[in-house]
Each structure stands twice: as C-alpha cells, then as structure tokens.
Amino acid sequence: MNKLKQNPVFSALLALFILLFIGGIVYFFMLQEEVDKQKKAVKSAESQLNAALSLQPAPTQANLDAAKANVEALTKALEARVDSTYGNKPDMLKVEAPTNGTQMLFQLRAYSNEFAQVAKRTIPVEFTDEQIEKKKAAGEPIPSTSIPENFAFGFSRYIDSGKPPADSDVAIINQQKEILTYILRKLFNTRPKGIVSISRAPVEVTSLMEAPQQTGNRRTPNTASDGMKKDEFRIGVETAAVEGAVETLPFKIVFTGYTENLRSFLKQIEEFEVPLVVRAVEVVPLESSVSSTASTTKTDQQDIFSLFGGVPEKEETEESAEPEREPIVAENVSEFTVVLEYISVDLTKDEASSNQAMLDGEEAY
Known part of the structure; x- marks a missing residue:
C-alpha cells in the first residue's frame, strides 16, 4: 500500500x-x-426460407413470372369467352327448328325414346366390370340406370297427351330439348343409379310467364292451379335473368347416386361448352348401400347366403374363429337436385359497353 x-x-x-x-x-x-439474439433471428429466417422453398411451386421469381403469364392468358381467354356470348348461340342451338307443332311432337317422342334406351344401356357406377361379367356368366339381368315408368324426360305435357305444341312455341321448346339433350348426355356419362325427374320451365301457359306473387322477400311457389305439369317448374329469385338484356332457360335435374356422380356431373357442366350456370344443389342422403352386422348369432335373414337363396352357412363350433364382419361405414346413396340455367345475352358487345358506360356515369354522378 x-x-x-x-x-x-x-x-x-x-x-x-x-x-x-x-x-x-x-x-x-x-x-x-x-x-445470441441475432443468431436466433437468422435461424428463424432460414427456417422460413426453407419452408417457402419447400412449397410447390416454390415462390421463386421464375415461378412468379410463370404465374403472372398464366393469369394474363386466363384473363384473355375469359374475355374471349365473354365476348363470344354477346348475341351468339352454341352450335347445337343453331340447328333449324321444326316448322310446326306436329313435327316438334315427333322429335320429342324420338328424344324420349332415345334416352330411355340410353338409360337401359347405362350401368350404375357402383358395379365393376368384374361384377358385370359374373352376372352375365350367371345369366342374371344386367343392372341399369333406373327411370320412372313412361318417363317423358321433361315433356310430359305433349308426350303423355299426344297433343302437339302450338306453332308459336316450337322454337323455344326445340331449344329446351337441345339443351336437355346436352345435360342428359353429361349426366349419363357419370353412370347415375337412377333419374328421378327432369323439369323445365313452362312456355305454354300464359299465366306461368307472368311475375309470381311475392310475400316479403320470398316468391310464392307454383301450385297445380297454375296449370303446371309434374315435370315443369319455375325458378325463384335466384334467376340470373335481366329483362331486356339476359334471357335464361331454367332446368331442374333430380337423380340418385353417389358423391362421385354429382362431382363428375358438375365438373362437366363447368367446362362451359354451353353457357349453363349451376344455380342450386341439394343433397338428400338415402339408405346406406352397405349394411353393417355386429351380431355373432346369425338368423336366416341376417345370413347373406339365405337372402339370395344360396347354401346356408355351416354351424359354428366353439373352436371356430370370430366371424368376419362387413364394413360398418359405407358411402350413402343420395338424391341430388341440381338447378341449372341456360344464359343467353341478347345485347351485342357495343350495346353492353354503352350500358356499362351509362351505369359508370350514374355512379360517378
């Protein structure tokens, strides 16, 4: 110190x-x-980068450029498709219609007979090729898509009565027939279990073309007093029709099958080969297509062999293995109701642009 x-x-x-x-x-x-803080931040950024690069497609500049080009191409295709709807009709509707009601009635009968035969040839999707071959070998009837007896496919007003439509209604009825032909072909492509009903908008009864009564925000549904047949209906407020600009033809398709049938049908409609728009879809599950068994003691009715007249199952002994069980969970058969509208734009492109400019001007004002 x-x-x-x-x-x-x-x-x-x-x-x-x-x-x-x-x-x-x-x-x-x-x-x-x-x-230490900076190291943690770097590790976090690296993990985020790796996660982003693992995405398919990865958000690289090349992929972003490709996505942008794809969006531009799709936009141009959409614009071209929209432009093509102004005042135009699909090729199938450009076919010349019959000149009178009698010719139209003959065509409706041919249309009904054609699809009745198609139904007989259509095997529901639940049956495999192997099952069909076994049925053929056993001489059993081949299953087909079921339809109601004397089914008119939407035109019972004429086919059942044999009364031809008025000449003034022939053009629109022919148009409905051609559109239903397209819809039914797409539906049969899915191999449904059955078709319950095909309905169209009536064009024959004057009272049906008038504005429906309204109660609050809902429209009063049609009744038998309106003169409608069982396969005729009128769409409600969900219609896309615009007076003086857009005309529509509604159709209602009710069929039974599986989710696969509905998905395939809607996918085909979305291809937009014909300007059809899905307005509503309703699904009502029906009975399960595969029943479950949980009991180990079987009666004649529980034994699948007894149900089909086969050889009864041998009695089980105490040493026998636990019996096999059928799947408990199975996809249900459902009833699908699909409401479609065929859309026809009466305006030309120039008229539509003029109307849009007027609307834009009113909004600006």
Whole structure:
C-alpha cells in the first residue's frame, strides 16, 4: 500500500486499467447477448426460407413470372369467352327448328325414346366390370340406370297427351330439348343409379310467364292451379335473368347416386361448352348401400347366403374363429337436385359497353 502511495501515477494507471477491464467484461456480455439474439433471428429466417422453398411451386421469381403469364392468358381467354356470348348461340342451338307443332311432337317422342334406351344401356357406377361379367356368366339381368315408368324426360305435357305444341312455341321448346339433350348426355356419362325427374320451365301457359306473387322477400311457389305439369317448374329469385338484356332457360335435374356422380356431373357442366350456370344443389342422403352386422348369432335373414337363396352357412363350433364382419361405414346413396340455367345475352358487345358506360356515369354522378 505504501508503494502505491509512493507512486501515485502508477496507482492511477492501475486503477484505470482495472476499471477498463471490468468495463470490457460487461461490454462483452452485452455483445454476447446481442449476438445470441441475432443468431436466433437468422435461424428463424432460414427456417422460413426453407419452408417457402419447400412449397410447390416454390415462390421463386421464375415461378412468379410463370404465374403472372398464366393469369394474363386466363384473363384473355375469359374475355374471349365473354365476348363470344354477346348475341351468339352454341352450335347445337343453331340447328333449324321444326316448322310446326306436329313435327316438334315427333322429335320429342324420338328424344324420349332415345334416352330411355340410353338409360337401359347405362350401368350404375357402383358395379365393376368384374361384377358385370359374373352376372352375365350367371345369366342374371344386367343392372341399369333406373327411370320412372313412361318417363317423358321433361315433356310430359305433349308426350303423355299426344297433343302437339302450338306453332308459336316450337322454337323455344326445340331449344329446351337441345339443351336437355346436352345435360342428359353429361349426366349419363357419370353412370347415375337412377333419374328421378327432369323439369323445365313452362312456355305454354300464359299465366306461368307472368311475375309470381311475392310475400316479403320470398316468391310464392307454383301450385297445380297454375296449370303446371309434374315435370315443369319455375325458378325463384335466384334467376340470373335481366329483362331486356339476359334471357335464361331454367332446368331442374333430380337423380340418385353417389358423391362421385354429382362431382363428375358438375365438373362437366363447368367446362362451359354451353353457357349453363349451376344455380342450386341439394343433397338428400338415402339408405346406406352397405349394411353393417355386429351380431355373432346369425338368423336366416341376417345370413347373406339365405337372402339370395344360396347354401346356408355351416354351424359354428366353439373352436371356430370370430366371424368376419362387413364394413360398418359405407358411402350413402343420395338424391341430388341440381338447378341449372341456360344464359343467353341478347345485347351485342357495343350495346353492353354503352350500358356499362351509362351505369359508370350514374355512379360517378
């Protein structure tokens, strides 16, 4: 201590170095804490980058450019499709219609007979080729899509009565027939279990073309007093029709089958070969196509062999293995109701652009 007092300069320097050393240690730990934070941030950024690069497609600049080009191409295709709807009709509707009601009635009968035969030839989707071959080998009847007896496919008003439509209605009825022909072909492509009903909008009854009565925000449904047949209906407020600009023809298709049938049918409609828009879809599950068995004691009715007149199952012994069980969960057969509208734009493109400009001007005002 005396030496420190005798050398004040040395003592001051020593004290300064000690303070600097302590300050350096403190600063080191402060920097170390900051480094740890930066390391965690880098690891987080790396994990986010790896996650982004693992996406398919990865959000690289090349993929972004490709996506942008795809969007531009789809936009142009959509614009071309919209332009083609102005005042135009699909090729199938450009076919010349019959000249009178009698010819139209003959065509409706031919249309009904054609699809009745198609139904007989259509095997429901639940049957595999192997099952069909076994049925053929056993001499059993081949299953087909079921339809109601004397089914008119939407035109019972004429086919059942044998009364031809008025000459003034022939053009629109022919158009409905051609559209239903397209719809039914797409439906039979899905191999449904059965067709329950095919309905169209009536064009023959004057009272049906008038505006329906309204109660609040709902429209009063049609009744038998309206003169409608069982396969005629009128669409409600969900219609896309616009007076003087857009005309529509609604159709209602009710069929039974599986989700696969509905999905395939809607996918075909969405191809937009014909300007058809799905307005409503309703699904009502029916009985399960595969029943479950949980009991180990079988009666004649529970035994699948007894149900089909086969050889009864042998009695089980105490040493027999646990009986096999059928699947408990199976997809249900459902009834699907699909409401479609055929859309026809009466305006030309120039008229539509003019109307849109007027609307834009009113909004600006």
